[in-house]
Amino acid sequence: MRLNIPTCLTLFRLIIVPFFIIVFYLPFSNASFYSAIIFILAALTDWFDGFLARKLNQTTCFGAFLDPVADKIIVVIGLILIIEYFHSFWITIPSLIMIIREIIISSLREWMAEIGKNNLLSVSLIxxxxxxxxxxxxxxxxxxxxxxxxxxxxxxxxxxxxxxxLSMLKYFYIAWRDLFRN
Structure with a gap:
């Protein structure tokens, strides 16, 4: 397999995850700033890898698989770190809603792919x-x-x-008939 630029960006996003976590816990005053910078760098590579893959016509099956995995890893770790830092119901509940939603939608997409209908669950504007x-x-x-x-x-x-x-509800609405057929 030959790696292209978009896939390298996605791999970079995965490689920086341990550094993101380590920097978050470093005992110096600017650690939170640097962990936020690492996170936003990862977020930008998320946008940029997809853009480049389409623009350069470098979409691959491996990239299509790896990109959402890398996205979910960096987001879930970011949410877990802020839950841990703030120790607050007001942060934990919305964060858990998003983590649970990611798990549910990933499972729903996998199931829809198994029945040959994964094209119905394309990423929505919402x-x-x-x-x-x-x-x-x-x-x-x-x-x-x-x-x-x-x-x-x-x-x-x-x-x-x-x-x-809301987006989870939309995805369930789209998959409803297939979910509850005999």
Missing amino acids: SKLKTSIQMLAIFSLLWKETYIIIIIGILSLYVSSILAF
């Missing part, structure tokens, strides 16, 4: 919006530099969790 706001939320809550940034993070976290739930 999911793309959710992802953008979710990235802002995680970045802000990792950085947590000022009260305003934390408020932006919390508001973004709630908006993205609502969008996550």
Whole structure:
């Protein structure tokens, strides 16, 4: 298998995960800033790898598999880190909604692929919006530099969790007949 630029970006996103975690826990004053920067770098590679794959006509089966895996890993780890840091019901509940949604949608996509209908669950506009706001939320809550940034993070976290739930309902609506047929 020959690696192309988009797939290398996706692999880079996976490779920086341990550094993201380590930097988050480093005992120096700028650790939160640097972990937020690593996270936003990963988020940008998420957008950029897909853009390049389409623009350069370099889509591959491996890339199509790896990209959502890398996305979910970096997002779930980011959410877990902010849950751990804040130790707050108000952060934990929307974060868990998003983590649970990711598991459910991944399972639903896998099941739909097994029955040959994975094309019905293409990424929706609401999911793309959710992802953008979710990235802002995680970045802000990792950085947590000022009260305003934390408020932006919390508001973004709630908006993205609502969008996550709504997009999950949309995916279930699309798959409903197949889920409950004999």
